[in-house]
Amino acid sequence: MSPGSDLNSGEAPEPDPAQPALASEQDAASAPDRHAYHAPGRRVVIWRHGQTEWNVEGRFQGQTDVPLDAVGRDQARRAARLLAALRPNAITASDLARAADTARELSALTGLPVALDKGLRETYAGTWQGLTDSEIREKFPEEFGAWKRDHSVRRGGGELEIEVADRVVPAILRALEDIPPRGTLVVVSHGGSSRVAIGRLLGLPPEHWSSLGGLSNCCWSVLGEANRGWRLLEHNAGSLPEPVIGDDADGEADSGAP
Numbered sequence: 100m101s102p103g104s105d106l107n108s109g110e111a112p113e114p115d116p117a118q119p120a121l122a123s124e125q126d127a128a129s130a131p132d133r134h135a136y137h138a139p140g141r142r143v144v145i146w147r148h149g150q151t152e153w154n155v156e157g158r159f160q161g162q163t164d165v166p167l168d169a170v171g172r173d174q175a176r177r178a179a180r181l182l183a184a185l186r187p188n189a190i191t192a193s194d195l196a197r198a199a200d201t202a203r204e205l206s207a208l209t210g211l212p213v214a215l216d217k218g219l220r221e222t223y224a225g226t227w228q229g230l231t232d233s234e235i236r237e238k239f240p241e242e243f244g245a246w247k248r249d250h251s252v253r254r255g256g257g258e259l260e261i262e263v264a265d266r267v268v269p270a271i272l273r274a275l276e277d278i279p280p281r282g283t284l285v286v287v288s289h290g291g292s293s294r295v296a297i298g299r300l301l302g303l304p305p306e307h308w309s310s311l312g313g314l315s316n317c318c319w320s321v322l323g324e325a326n327r328g329w330r331l332l333e334h335n336a337g338s339l340p341e342p343v344i345g346d347d348a349d350g351e352a353d354s355g356a357p
Contacts, residue, residue: 136185136332136340138323141275142283143300144182145293145322147314148197149174154316159235160289161228161257162220166196172204174317179204181339182319185283187211191274192287193219201317202287213287218270221289222263225255250309260291260308264299267292271300290314297322300329 136142149171153160167175182205192202194215202213227235236243239255246252250260271286278284288296290313297320298308314320314335321333333340 136321136323138281138325138330138332140280140324141278142185142281142324142332143271143275143322143329144185144187144283144285144319145271145297145314146178146182146201146285146287146319147290147293147316148193148195148201148287149178150316151197153229157231159224159227159230159232159254160197161222161224161255162195163228164195164197167200171197171316172200175201175204178317178319178337179208182285183208184339185285187285188278188282189274190214190285190287191216191219191270193217193221193289193292195220195289198287198289202285205285205287214274216270216274218266219286219288219292222254222260222291223257225253225257227255227257251305260295261305263292264295264305267296268299271296293320297331297334301331302328 149167151160151165151171152168153163153165154171155168178201187205187209188211190202190205190209190211191214192198194217198219199213199215205211206213227239230238242252242254246254253259267288271284274284274286286293286296293314294311295305295308297311298305300322303310312335315337318335318337319333320331320335322329323332324330
């Protein structure tokens, strides 16, 4: 689908009776946005898709369109109940099924459409896609070793990390154009593309992007817009935080109520 196309939200998912929701999850959709993530400007929630069979098998997915598995669908339902508490203004997602279907769970709770954007896809990794780490080491030992030493390598003849950032960040910025001051955008993407986007938005040089830990399946990071650029408010979260209280609560926030 083309950037900006809408994904029908469908019916709100039923919670899994085998996994009772926490009280914070049960109240999420109706609770006010009273948690941390306070910033003087807009917020971007970068949310990784739920689990797939290839994640479990350790296969490099890249841009292969692998669907969520049963665990991944449950993860998406649980996370959506929490993220709904942030009262997002818009949702945008990669058009690959594992991200689009994750986004659909939040759409069902909020009533917001999902704008699909190919620019948010995972890194294209050519001949590495579909292979496990051990298979890549066996078939492409020199290329694998070079990548471990220096991430500015075309894995499988695919994209460089800076090229991924060059398409992912503009996709996020396009979606932000319609977000009001202090509003919230939810971006549903992939592990590698999310990490490089966060690094670019924070102004880190590419050689330092690997210092950001990866996102677990269906976890998210939150960036807040401040006077000197974007600030990382939370990384690899799977729950909503308690407010940050003290002198470092928000170095550039205004004095208004959170």
